[in-house]
Amino acid sequence: MRKLLLLVVALVASLSVVAAECMIIPKPVSYEPQKGKCVLSPKTAIYVAEKSLVRPATIFCSQVEAEKGLQLAVVEGAAPAKGAVALSIDKSLGKEEYSLQIAKSGVVVKGGSEQGVFYGLQSLRQVVFNAKGKGGKATLPCMVVKDKPHFAYRGGMLDVCRYFFSVDEVKKFIDILAMHKMNRFHWHLTEDQGWRIEIKKYPNLTKVGSMRKETLVGLQTKNNRKFDGKPYGGFYTQDEVREIVRYASERYIDVIPEIDMPGHMVAALASYPELGCTKGPYEVRTKWGISRDILCAGRESTFEFVEGVLAEVLELFPSKYIHIGGDEAPKHRWKACPECQKRIQEEGLKDEHELQSYFTHRVEKFLAKHGRRLIGWDEILEGGVSKTATVMAWRGAQRGVKAAQLGNEVIMTPRHYCYLDYCQTSDHDANNEPICAAGNGKRFQLPIRKVYSFDPYDQLTPEQRKSIIGVQGNMWTEYVPNFDHVQYMVMPRIAALAEVGWTYENRNYDDFARRLHLLRKLYDKCGYKYAPYFFNGIE
Ligand code: ACM
Ligand code: ZN
DSSP states (O other): OHHHHHHHHHHHHHHHHHHOOOOOSSOOSEEEEEEEEEEEOTTOEEEESSGGGHHHHHHHHHHHHHHHOOOOEEEESOOOSSSEEEEEEOTTSOTTOEEEEEETTEEEEEESSHHHHHHHHHHHHHHHHHSBOOTTOEEEEEEEEEEOOSOSEEEEEEEOSSSOOOHHHHHHHHHHHHHTTOOEEEEEOEETTEEOBOOTTOTHHHHTTTEESOOBOSSOOTTOOOBOOOOEEOOBOHHHHHHHHHHHHTTTOEEEEEOOOSSSOHHHHHHOGGGBSSOOOOOOOOSOSOOSOOBOSSOHHHHHHHHHHHHHHHHHOOOSEEEOOOOSOOSHHHHHOHHHHHHHHHTTOSSHHHHHHHHHHHHHHHHHHTTOEEEEEGGGGTTOOOTTOEEEEOSOHHHHHHHHHHTOEEEEOOHHHHBTTSBSSSOTTTTTOOOOOEETTEEOBOOHHHHHTOOTTTTOOHHHHTTEEEEEEEEOOTTOOSHHHHHHHHTTHHHHHHHHHHTOTTOOHHHHHHHHHHHHHHHHHHTOOOOSTGGGTOO
């Protein structure tokens, strides 16, 4: 009888262990629930073994205070054996790697660097949020988590040109990336519809180029000629840019600026018409789509302009990578421009595609001279690409496969899996979705399950896989006029993409879905305006 009782007790205990399922997104590499509980209270302090850990610890403290009402103090020095949260760096771990141990005696977070510790704390943040306990206490289930990202590059892009977002909103976007353990913010700063970054050498870029006289209303179609008649604009001063770069770096996010060239440059042409083949006149574009007016690649003065802009950009952004766009540059103007044709002849180029390749190579050389690397959209493959350019595959994963076969570094952001401006359900009208991206009369659909299913390695040999440095979600904003709407398009799909980039292996959609319901509560607590479809069972 006694034996049977012991058996039952053991069984119940083991069941309670098994029942403690992982609640962390993105899913960690290894999660082992342990017996017992650990109570955090206002008496608990966070001990940091090194001064550099004060910053991630402080960010964590402000999060758990806002989200759980738990007030923890940060203390520099060695932690006591019991009753503390102890943070330290363990050089045997990779830079972004961490371990998180929650035991009855306390919590231990070790990271390969400050960044690794930060990720350990972001996991702990989710555990604390889901823990039982009120009145400033949290009772955590014991566990051992060992974790590191699969991909080195895990990015999110925000287009601030079609619509403009304030410094505080951009910071909120960065917070959302950091919560999902993403480490790159690709900031799309220049477009046909608006130039958004102050460049001191070229003041007209913001004086003229940051404003459009009006904006298309509704979905862009051949026959839609409805405009709102209201001037629209905005830009970031260099001080604001520095503030955003600083804020992101505190969250271990590199900010990669994109200055899109030679296409998507109409706002710059409107500011300095001599930059275009026809010399204008131009006006900042008021509708979406692709303009035939692009930078003239024949004139030397264009390269002086590009280098003048980039010189200031390099001062502002410490990022190794600088994005120079390169997408959607129609060749009509170059075909008709005597100066572009002269350049083609003099350089022995075959056609206008090779002229774009010449253009990209020159810009790449300028960046390399300053110790930076060029990223371009996959169009840079046309007309020949240098081995050292990083290709951002957007028109399809196949473009990334091609770049990987050439041996180029690749960031995968194929539009049918990674474009967050695409509709979120398979029936836009029935589900009352707001206007979202469409083409050739068809809506583009990207339900969260499809994001989750993305395999950045598909069709690649083990050798070619090494070229894929990561994945990115892109938030284009033609139909996203305010920041509530940005959040609505980004969440929860960003969580799926985070799991593609961080977890990659051993992904399971049903398990993700279970954990996403928990993350939703944290979204709510943070006041995030996520989309409801997934949570209402709509795909
Ligand atoms: C792009 O979507 N034009 C890169
Ligand atoms: Zn030209």
